[in-house]
Amino acid sequence: MKAESTVKEAIVLSPSDNVAVALRDLKSGSLITLDVGSLRLTVKLIDNIPFGHKFALKDIPKCSLVVKYGHTIGRAKRDIKAGEHVHVHNLESLTSVHSVCRGEGA
Secondary structure (H helix, E strand, O other): OOOOOOOOOEEOOOOOOOEEEEOOOEOOOOEEEEEEOOEEEEEEOOOOEOOOOEEEOOOEOOOOEEEEOOEEEEEEOOOEOOOOEEOOOOEEOOOOOOOOOOOOOO
16 A cells, blocks of 8 residues: 655645645646645646746636735736646736736736
8 A cells, every 4th residue: 555645745825826836846747636725636737847836726717817825926928727837938917017918808
């Protein structure tokens, strides 16, 4: 019988979060299981996720809000798939001068 690891690989602090934060370098293809509120969620990573970086817990449509630690941290510049790395290449500030979402009802 294989023992289940008790080492956390990522953290989610609020049930409203749609991203998690990697607590170590995580490899593409890994299955990450997280407790989100009263739910247990498993996400298959589609990118390598560096320590301290974010990955999507679920699909995040273009121009939707990205929530980390219960706070809105920006908006998706494009559709983001569950398990995808979330960073400056697909995330914009709510105050961005060059917003791809402005005027799209986000």
